[in-house]
Amino acid sequence: MAADGRIASNSRTQLGQRGDWGRREAEVLALAARQHGVIAHAQLRSLGFSAAAVRHRASAGRLHALHRGVYALGRPDLSVKGRWMAAVLACGPGALLSHTSAAALHGLLSTASPTVDVTIPRRAGLSRPGISVHRSTSLDHAAFAEVHGIPCTSVSRTLLDLAAIVNRRVLERVCDQAEVLRVLDWTAIGALLERAQGRPGIRRLRLVLDALDFSEGVTRSELERRFLALCRRADLPSPAVNQWLAMAGEEIQVDFVWHRARVIAETDGFRTHGTRRAFERDRRRDRLLSLAGWTVVRFTWDDLTSDPKHVTAVLRDLVTTPSTRR
16 A cells, blocks of 8 residues: 555656656747747746756757857757847847848848947957847947847847948848838937947938938928028029818818929928828829829939939929010
8 A cells, every 4th residue: 555655646746747847848939939039048047947957958859059059959040030049149148139130130231241249338358250249338228129029139239230330221221121111219319329438330320410401400491491592593483382272172281382483392301201191182183283284393302412413403494484584
């Protein structure tokens, strides 16, 4: 009886151990799945695996070393998100995917670079093969984000980091994409630019954002003043401003109009024309005006600041007639 009891007790203990082992296995699988197929040595230890158990899994081919203390679970080939996650884990607590890699994760650009950019929140050096490690002591809460489960720099911080390492043309493309995706928090970018005085790339980023009409200071009235000043400098006929026209049973307000030439110019600022609803509304207005015999041209902040000669050439061709040409 005693013997039977001891056997039953031992059996229950073994079943409990097997059940606990199965639970830990499930936790490992779940964690690795959330992390795009990778897991860190410290995470395995926190789940109850000894150092010997981790070494045994590695020697058995169940774990594949990627970086010091970071493994791929089951198979060594990884998606790009898996490589990014592995690099972040390899750089320790507080590490964030950053620079070009973060921009790719946010969908702002594409990259085929085998090197992963990671920023760590400390001054101490760190070297990991295949990882470009950046150091920063200014990673405040606003710099942190998470995309697809991967810790990364926020969009605004990513733009600031990129501004220091890429040329203006690349930075413009990235900012264009951020505009298309509507991923910029303008309050956050404004605050970051204020705090980042003296940082490398800050002037380049400000110029690009201003040229794209991203800054808070560019208002509709400022666009209009700049446009009218451009017309005066080019000695063009003066347009009427903010006129209402009756069109197909409705009233349409236009920015600038030359009634005699039947030409309308619109100055498009991002804040008033950058939404999908505004886009659709503007196209409908243009169709109605075109059907009524008006020529509509649109100019952006970038047109007015970067290529004013093009703007004046277009307007001169449209609004001057043989009797008014000098």
